Amino acid sequence: MRFKSCFFFLVMMNSGKLFAEDKFCDLPHVENGRIAPYYYSFKGYYFPMRKGKNLSYSCAAGYTTETGTQEGRITCTVKGWSPVPQCYKKCTKPLLEHGIFYGTETYFKIHEKLQYKCNQGYHAPSGGTEDTLQCQSDGWSSQATCTKKVESCQVPELHHGSYFTTQRELQVNEALLYKCDEGYHTAGGNATEAAVCLPHGWSLTPKCSKKTCPSLGAIEHGGFYPVKKIYEEGDVVHFFCEENYSFREFDLIQCYYFGWYPDPPVCEDVRNKCPPPPLPPHARISADRRTYHSGDRVRIQCQSEYEIRGSGEIQCEKGKWTSPPICLEIQQNCTSPPAIKNGVLLGPLLPSYTNGDSVEYGCQRYYILDGPSTIYCEQGNWTEQPTCLDPCILNVTDMNSNNIELKWRQEELIFLHGDLVEFECKQGYKFLHTTETSPGRTRCDRGRLKYPKCVFQVPVEKCDSPPSIANGALTLPPLTQYDNGSSVQYSCSDYYFLQGSERIYCSEGQWTSPPLCIEPCTLSKDEMEKNNVLLESFYENQVYFYHGDYIGFYCKQNHFGAESGATLFQVQCKRGQLLYPRCVERRK
Structure with a gap:
């Protein structure tokens, strides 16, 4: 009995030790980003991680963290990774014609807003003269546009769908009904939809899009699930390999609107050879070759300013490498952060900075910050600091020599980097012959501005009164x-x-x-009576029909079509002529 008590006491002590060293955080999934490839290769060694451990991740090109940086840092807690690693689509100040933005910022963080105002005679998509955009995880909430007020809308070309009318132009407040072919959806995600002509254009431009991905072929030495003929956007496919085969990277792919991502994986034979040896962060290997067999050994060394923890030698065993060592940073401090031209250091100002500390920069008025506003102390060195891009100051002498003037008047002749500047020719002058649609537009580029040139305009012959047309x-x-x-x-x-x-x-x-x-077609009741046909109720009380319109008829009771035997007909109006169907009485 005493032996059993001691055994129970030892087990409890051992269990308590394991509980104190409990691990909490698994390998994180970072959409549109990733952690170092080393962690994926040795997932079983590093994960789950213990509480208090830190991990860095980087976002793909065109994406940033919620704070606007390219890289983020997360910490393992009892509740998981904090903060949750996420990469958002970076919002860059869009181009805007016929309007101006409020504010001079170029880049925007998630949830930040950008307000703009349209010039006189132009309207935002909402119908007013002002509108606001918001930076969201997948880009701007809407497109910044200023369109001229219209009195009618042209019917756009429609692929993979059809309209319910032959009219090519609709007036304001008229609706355009269309449907998409099977396997396609409207701009609003439906099979059938109505677009309304508004003073600033279509409420939702008619468009038919496909939301499927192609079927997947067979996987050599492996398979996948689920198996479908057609995959829809958002579907996820999982892959698996046969025994003695394995994937090099990911084992699942997803269907997006642009297709599969990433590409389907390949099952590789791992029985008698190992892949290239894993390289931990901040490490190098003593030798490198393409093929490694069971029993091969490789020595791993840490870079300067890093120290090794664990065995410095790994071995290939049955297609897998033994556990590699870890390279830990030798902590070093940083001196004062560098100054930038035309910029200021916003702080914090300290006598010295430890590893991981950060400072923030800003630019003087009219200068645009290019690069990260925050830099970090990493092992005694600062990360790359930003630059302040020069504005463009208009030169009146250059404008006069090129016979141009600003199209839109403003008090200051200063434009920020990236701003669009629009010129027009002075009276009596015109732009040089060019293939550009808007030769008067140019953009401020790091303080430099390319001025367009206008030449003297030779008077051309005028026209008399325009010709008259019939009807x-x-x-x-x-x-x-x-x-x-x-x-x-x-x-x-x-x-x-x-x-x-x-x-x-x-x-x-x-x-x-x-x-x-x-000319239109005029409905004749005498012709309808003569041919024993009636007008469909949809066209009731309608006498005139446009050229190209279809009119529905049906035979009187106990009558059928003389030629086809049908009882319902669709007849098209062609240049004022309407060929009525003929019905005859059914014989008893």
Whole structure:
């Protein structure tokens, strides 16, 4: 009995020791980022980690941590990793035409907002003159645009879908109904949707998109689950290998809107050879070759300023390496942080800085910070400090010599790095012949500005009054004479279909071709009675139909189509002509 008590006491002591050294945190998953590849290769050795251990992770290109940095640091706690490692899409100040932003910042952190205002005569997507964007985990909450108020909307080309009308232009507040082909979805994620023409354009531009990934082929020496013919966005596929085979990296992939990521893995034979030996952070190997067999040994050495913990030699055994050592930092302090041109050190100001300390920088007025605003002390050296990019100061002499002036008046002739500057030619001058759509636009680049050039404009011949068209007229009373480049707009009489461009232009004394007004079809009750057909209820009380419209008819009771035998018909209006279907009485 006494022996059993002692045994129980020893087991409890041993259990208490294990509990005190309990491990809490598994290998973290960092979407759009990762930790050092070394930790993935030796997951079983490092994880789970004990409380108080730190781990660094880095975000992929175009992503940052929530604080706006490229790298983050997390700590293992009893509740898991803190903070949870996350990488967000970095928000960069977008381009904006016909409007201005409030504020001069270039980069934005998650949840930060950016407000802008549109120029007179232009509207934001909300319909007002101002709107606000917010930096979210996948980019800006919406697109910053300023569009000119319109009176009608052109029907866009639609792939993988069809419209319920043949009209090519709709007026403001009119709805455009469309549907997508099987396997595709509308801009709002539905099979059928209606887009409304608003003063600033379509409420949601018609578009049909696919949200599936291709099927996966067979995996040599392995397999995967689940197996589907079609995978939808968000689906995750897990892979597994046969005995004596293993993956080099990830064992799962996911279906995104752009396809599979990452690529499907490959099962490699690990029976008689090992992969290249793992290289712990801040370490190097004594020799390196492509192939290693069971029994091969490799010595690992730490870099300077790091000390080794564990055996410095690893061995290949049955396709796997024995546990490698760890290289721990030899703590070193940093001197005062470096100064930057046209910038200031915001602090904190200390006599000396220990490993892991940080300081923050800012730029003088009109200068833009390029690089991380915060730098860190790492083993006696500061991480790379940022720079302050110069603004552009307009030179009035250069503007006069190029015969240009600012398109939008402002008090100060100073633009920040990255700002878009828009010029226009002085009266009597024009831009040099160029293929650019907006030759007057240029961008401030680190204090340098490339000025566009305007030359004297030779007067061109004017146009007389525009031609008249049948069944249509100009939207405004005609003038006796028009300048080169001027335009006029036509409209057709009620129910007449406008074919061609509604707007023509004066080009060197000649007008471009005017449109045609195609007559509508007029419903004839005599023809309907003569052919024993009735009008579908959808078209009830409608007498006139546009060229190209379809009209639905059906046979009277106890009648059927004389040619086809059908009872329902769709007839198209073609240039004022309507070919009525003919129904005959069913014989008893």
